[in-house]
Amino acid sequence: MGFERAGFKTIWANDFNADACKTHENWSTAKVVCGDVAKVDATDIPDADIMLGGFPCQGFSLSGPRKIDDSRNVLYKHYVRIVKEKKPLMFVGENVKGLLTMGGGTIIEAIVEDFSQCGYNVFYKLLNAKDYAVPEDRERVIIVGFRKDLNITEFEFPVPRNYRVTMREALKNIPEPEPDEVCNAPYSSRYMSRNRKRGWDDVSYTIPAMAKQVTLWPGSPDMVKLDKDLWKFGDNGVTRRFSWREAAAIQTFPPDLEFYGDLTSKYKQIGNAVPVKLAETVATHLYGVLSNRLRDGKKRKTN
Known part of the structure; x- marks a missing residue:
């Protein structure tokens, strides 16, 4: 594209x-x-x-x-x-x-x-x-x-360009996701081994191809470090992964592009893409x- x-x-x-x-x-x-x-x-x-x-x-x-x-x-x-x-x-x-x-x-x-x-x-x-x-x-x-x-x-x-596009800018027109647009699989020990959240005025972590490993929406509470390779989710807010549409926006796909397949397949296509x-x-x-x-x-x- x-x-x-x-x-x-x-x-x-x-x-x-x-x-x-x-x-x-x-x-x-x-x-x-x-x-x-x-x-x-x-x-x-x-x-x-x-x-x-x-x-x-x-x-x-x-x-x-x-x-x-x-x-x-x-x-x-x-x-x-x-x-x-x-x-x-x-x-x-x-x-x-x-x-x-x-x-x-x-x-x-x-x-x-x-x-x-x-x-x-x-x-x-x-x-x-x-x-x-x-x-x-x-x-x-x-x-x-x-x-x-x-x-x-x-x-x-x-x-390299001398400016960065933030998640705030990239996601400003992406609507609140429907429940079936977000991976809600359990969070593994691997997932909880490091910080998975960056703020609105930063760039995202790498979008992976595996739905369960997709990082957190920037509106989620900050994660808290408990020990080496052990973190927990923060309180006072909603913690969730990026929706597939948000992940696609981070990968700079046009917002009107529809991906075929089930939710896991959509995340995989997006994460595997350039x-x-x-x-x-x-x-x-x-x-x-x-x-x-x-x-x-x-x-x-x-x-």
């Missing part, structure tokens, strides 16, 4: 999650293929100037077990396979912060090398969404590759880089 806002046109998409596919079809005119990417034949994918891929990150995440041999960690190979065959002008990948330290840095080095062998100059950087008009503390690795015949050997990522405004910032920057390079190349040919 962020790339569409920046001027690109999505023509083909793939996801394994049926609800995510239906949600995508709800805002896009792209052909959406729902199924395992490992079974997708690259020849069935239309040619495009740019390819986007968010390969699974569970095996790389700092918030869970980190295993070099996690089967999900090799799914990026299918992204490499498709990029190699389709040869877009550039590609973009996104993953969690843990990717940079996994295996002492060997995983990110392997990813860069694989794409380089496909004919791309590859750049990556850890960006925080809160620096790009997203009211959320969300660090993600952005990987960008330019086809080597474009001769882009240096690349700078978008510069914040729209972060994607838009990166896309706008790349649009300028690509446009300038193609214009320069055309001038050279006509001189």
Whole structure:
């Protein structure tokens, strides 16, 4: 969605999650293929100037077990396979912060090398969404590759902005949620092991994909620390998690976008997504880089 806002046109998409596919079809005119990417034949994918891929990150995440041999960690190979065959002008990948330290840095080095062998100059950087008009503390690795015949050997990522969007601003037009829009599952010992609430004039903690781990609405009472890795909810007020609509607003989705599936599925889709405004910032920057390079190349040919 962020790339569409920046001027690109999505023509083909793939996801394994049926609800995510239906949600995508709800805002896009792209052909959406729902199924395992490992079974997708690259020849069935239309040619495009740019390819986007968010390969699974569970095996790389700092918030869970980190295993070099996690089967999900090799799914990026299918992204490499498709990029190699389709040869877009550039590609973009996104993953969690843990990717940079996994295996002492060997995983990110392997990813860069694989794409380089496909004919791309590859750049990556850890960006925080809160620096790009997203009211959320969300660090993600952005990987960008330019086809080597474009001769882009240096690349700078978008510069962080000098202001922050707060939850007060982001949620000001979001209505009080209905009971069925908020996860009311029991709070686990893991959940209660740290503070889960930030105030209205701050940015949110990272929106997770698991409904039970979604952090607290900023109008909740402050949590109180009892001991190391042990907190309790405050008194004198209503304590609740973000509703799925509030979580979507934090991720900078438009307020009128409807997500398909049950409540758990909606939270999962939202938490797994790249914040729209972060994607838009990166896309706008790349649009300028690509446009300038193609214009320069055309001038050279006509001189």
